[in-house]
Amino acid sequence: MQIVTARGLTKDYGRLRAVDNIDVEIMKGECFGFLGPNGAGKTTAMGVIYCFMPPTSGKVMVFGMDVTEKPSLIKAKIGVMPQDDNLDPDLSVLENLIVYARYFDIPKKVSSSLVRELLAFVELEEKADVNIRDLSGGMKRRLLLARALINEPDLLILDEPTVGLDPHSRHAVWDRMSHLKSRGTTLLLTTHYMEEAEKICDRVAIMDTGRIIAVDSPAHLTAVHGGTLEDVYLSLTGRPLEN
Ligand SMILES: Nc1ncnc2c1ncn2[C@@H]1O[C@H](COP(=O)(O)OP(=O)(O)OP(=O)(O)O)[C@@H](O)[C@H]1O
Numbered sequence: 263m264q265i266v267t268a269r270g271l272t273k274d275y276g277r278l279r280a281v282d283n284i285d286v287e288i289m290k291g292e293c294f295g296f297l298g299p300n301g302a303g304k305t306t307a308m309g310v311i312y313c314f315m316p317p318t319s320g321k322v323m324v325f326g327m328d329v330t331e332k333p334s335l336i337k338a339k340i341g342v343m344p345q346d347d348n349l350d351p352d353l354s355v356l357e358n359l360i361v362y363a364r365y366f367d368i369p370k371k372v373s374s375s376l377v378r379e380l381l382a383f384v385e386l387e388e389k390a391d392v393n394i395r396d397l398s399g400g401m402k403r404r405l406l407l408a409r410a411l412i413n414e415p416d417l418l419i420l421d422e423p424t425v426g427l428d429p430h431s432r433h434a435v436w437d438r439m440s441h442l443k444s445r446g447t448t449l450l451l452t453t454h455y456m457e458e459a460e461k462i463c464d465r466v467a468i469m470d471t472g473r474i475i476a477v478d479s480p481a482h483l484t485a486v487h488g489g490t491l492e493d494v495y496l497s498l499t500g501r502p503l504e505n
């Protein structure tokens with residue numbers, strides 16, 4: 263079963279074509295990654311998929327619904343961990359989650375126990391009453407992951423989930439992602455870390471200037487082109503992948 267089917271997805275910002283006619287298919291239970299240099303169009307492509315903005319052209323179906331027709335129904339089934347921290351700095355860790363739960367009309371009785379569970383899941387229970395300003399960068403990433411899970415999403419979209427994390431926290435987040443995957447959650451992520459892509463993605467789409475230049479499993483891509491995923495990018499574009 264396909265969770266995401268995009269045909270000819272194109273997104274322009276004024277005269278700039280950020281995503282250029284891409285086709286994407288993501289199967290239920292799969293972990294799919296967008297890879298590519300800064301400005302390749304990864305965040306933009308994701309933004310269309312999670313109904314943050316409509317495509318300029320193309321047809322994008324998520325859970326069998328068109329993103330331009332049923333954005334609210336789609337959003338209810340998706341969790342998003344954004345690239346940039348957009349936590350409310352005036353609230354505590356716990357309050358951030360409680361307020362977010364209200365957007366999904368989760369009753370207070372349910373949300374208070376759910377929030378505790380999620381804080382335990384990302385190992386932030388001790389920080390429940392701490393203000394956002396007093397969290398480390400890695401803790402904020404983990405809180406954003408917890409927040410993305412508040413509506414128990416069937417599709418979890420993660421934009422650079424482990425950027426800036428130390429190796430221990432990075433492994434902890436990978437561990438959480440594997441756990442979610444084993445429960446049947448479909449994962450769509452972007453990453454600059456080749457190790458992350460190789461470790462957790464079933465398939466990756468390598469993006470360059472708005473286009474997808476290769477889609478396959480990391481193992482197959484590296485077997486065909488040799489070396490690492492960086493070498494695959496170099497062999498396809500003639501340029502090193504610099505981030
Ligand atoms: N809101 C916006 N308005 C105008 N241009 C934008 C906007 N967002 C992104 N862009 C441009 O669209 C292109 C793709 O950006 P996007 O953020 O999708 O890339 P990315 O692959 O996610 O990059 P990164 O790895 O740096 O996160 C870039 O040229 C960027 O400058």
Ligand SMILES: [Mg+2]
Nearest residue numbers: 304305306345
């Ligand atoms: Mg991005």
